[in-house]
Amino acid sequence: MPTALILGASRGIGLEFVRQYREAGWTVFATFRGEDDRVRLRDLGAHTLKLDVQRVEDIAGIGWQLDGERLDVAVVNAGVYGLRTSSVQSPPTDEQFDLVMRTNVLGAMRLMPLLAPLLAPAQGTLAFVSSKMGSIAEAQASYGMLYRVSKAAVNMVAKMAHSDYSPMGVRVLSLHPGWVRTDMGGPNAEVAVGDSVAGLRTVLADRAAFPSGGFFDWRGQPIAW
């Protein structure tokens, strides 16, 4: 059976990836921060790994704990929205900027070189859960400025990963899950988490239709960078 690693699996989209891949019989490694979350993931049959993506020592720990594993899919999902009110009129403080950029961008940058060698033997897929809000081509408003900037940066990280790792056979994707009913998306969001993840898993499963270096939404529609 194939193996997936879900980074940021305690709740929302990450937890649903764990549920669905386990239901499909996959071996799943799942990262958590809180003890309750570890227990929930263990009860789903996942192998649990502690990871705060802001902690460089945690990231190194993931590297050695997974040494020798052969991953088919790695989903870099951990993320924060941060300051709700950030906009051109209302820029973030240092602390607000550091929280969002360190979590969403620096974490992705540091994980990449650990994940690529684990994915290469199975010609696996490295997926970054980005957002349409990170599309520069589609940006039409400044609300959520800090989050948008962080996801635009994540998209560049994904492109860099594609240029370096696709020659090794690793497919790299940026994914938009839709506006999803999670803690981040809120109760009024359009898409149920199960539908979003089912759609994203279809994208992940079809290498021919969704090639490396692409930015796709949960329905498989391409998004302009």
Ligand SMILES: NC(=O)c1ccc[n+]([C@@H]2O[C@H](COP(=O)([O-])OP(=O)(O)OC[C@H]3O[C@@H](n4cnc5c(N)ncnc54)[C@H](OP(=O)(O)O)[C@@H]3O)[C@@H](O)[C@H]2O)c1
């Ligand atoms: N929901 C949407 O509408 C939407 C739309 C577009 C993109 N996205 C993206 O989808 C991804 C998942 O979002 P979600 O809606 O599922 O959000 P969520 O319910 O708020 O869950 C966020 C996840 O990220 C983890 N996380 C946050 N900071 C972390 C850190 N420093 N280290 C490790 N894990 C950390 C959380 O772990 P803890 O429980 O330990 O905090 C949690 O598992 C995010 O990257 C988000 O930007 C979501």
